[in-house]
Amino acid sequence: MLESLFGNATVEKVLFYLTAYGEGYPLGMARTFNVPVNGIQQQLRRLENGGIVVSRLLGNVRLYNMNPRYPFLAELNSLLAKAFAFVPEDEKARYYRERRRPRRAGKPL
């Protein structure tokens, strides 16, 4: 959808992921989309170098989210939200509706 604008399909997936979940780490994104983690890391590095996303270490995991100080964030979010509305329902269900609410430690299900 925005692939030609962003340059490739992976960066679109990464941005939709961050739009849907607010934050994410490379391996988690790679597992969600079933793609190699290297490609995800490369795109995240590109976005971070451009000031569009920021990251921080949480334990051993590098967690990424949209950079709240990116001056065009509101406009980018609005473009992503509009494009996300056109994502087919089955794709939304497969990639962008993973459980995110808390789960008590030790709970069997």
Add this chain to the structure above:
Amino acid sequence: MKIDWKRIGIAELAALVSEKLRGEGIDSLVVGGACVSIYTHNRYESGDIDFISYAALKLLDAALSPLGFSRKRYSRHFTRDNCPFFIEFVAPPAAVGKEPVRSRSELPTKFGTFVMLTPTDCVKDRLAAFFHWNDGQALEQAVMVAQEQPVNIREIKKWSAEEGFSDKFGVFSQALKVSRGEKRQRP
């Protein structure tokens, strides 16, 4: 002029780099922690200098290599043997929050002149980190700059409201009052 790289100050390095870039027709602006260091006379010491430039990294590579600076592939920061600071080229545009940087300060040094954020924009830049990430260090730095330099508090207040952080401007304003009170009481 001979350069003592091990003892070079942050402002001198900013000037050297800026002059080198200017010589190649490249404009640059110093932002971030280096401005805090300079405006607070090193009460806060930054280990790097953040520049903003619209030039391609390849052009920056070519311009800075005669000074001995190089960068690793994919990175935006340059290092040099024996130099205590590294240099980073932050992605443009030059902005403080949602607002473009409109005014700039120029600082002359023995190695030339460089362009940097004004004290008021430097405070806004630090406050943006405090607003979005609750960064206490950034708040402290904003207070230090406002204490040491003339800043337009009314403009900062208006900007904070436009960014949606009037409540956190209150925290800054309170911290500045306390800090100014402490300064007055010092012998």
